[in-house]
Amino acid sequence: MKARVHVTLKPGVLDPQGTAIQGALDHLGFSGIENVRQGKLIELELAETDPARGRAVVEEMCRRLLANTVIENYAIEVTP
């Protein structure tokens, strides 16, 4: 099965990368950009075939390694 993890900074946490992207887009002439935030996308292929068990394992991976839960949120999508 495949799992996709979105790791995003919590609201209120400064995001210098997002700010840099927004500045670069402004500079290129794109207007009407109100906010930009950059996060991480982690795609995993797992031998596990049970979606519920797979999600539980990925949840533990997020807590232990993939996300810094002090400043980041994570969301998991599982596809068989």
Place this chain on the structure above:
Amino acid sequence: MKARVHVTLKPGVLDPQGTAIQGALDHLGFSGIENVRQGKLIELELAETDPARGRAVVEEMCRRLLANTVIENYAIEVTP
């Protein structure tokens, strides 16, 4: 409106970050991980309200700045 861009390395392009994550997960005792790839997630808030026009603008942003189309693919999700 909001737009979400997923930027991922094309298949076949080496992904040292993904390999490092896979190694770290193995080291923590997670087994059955067949592959890990790391990409970027960019979340934009735009003043534009028309989904079709918004998507076209974000598409141009991807081509000009957000993705390196030689080695990366991008996917755009637009929500009003």
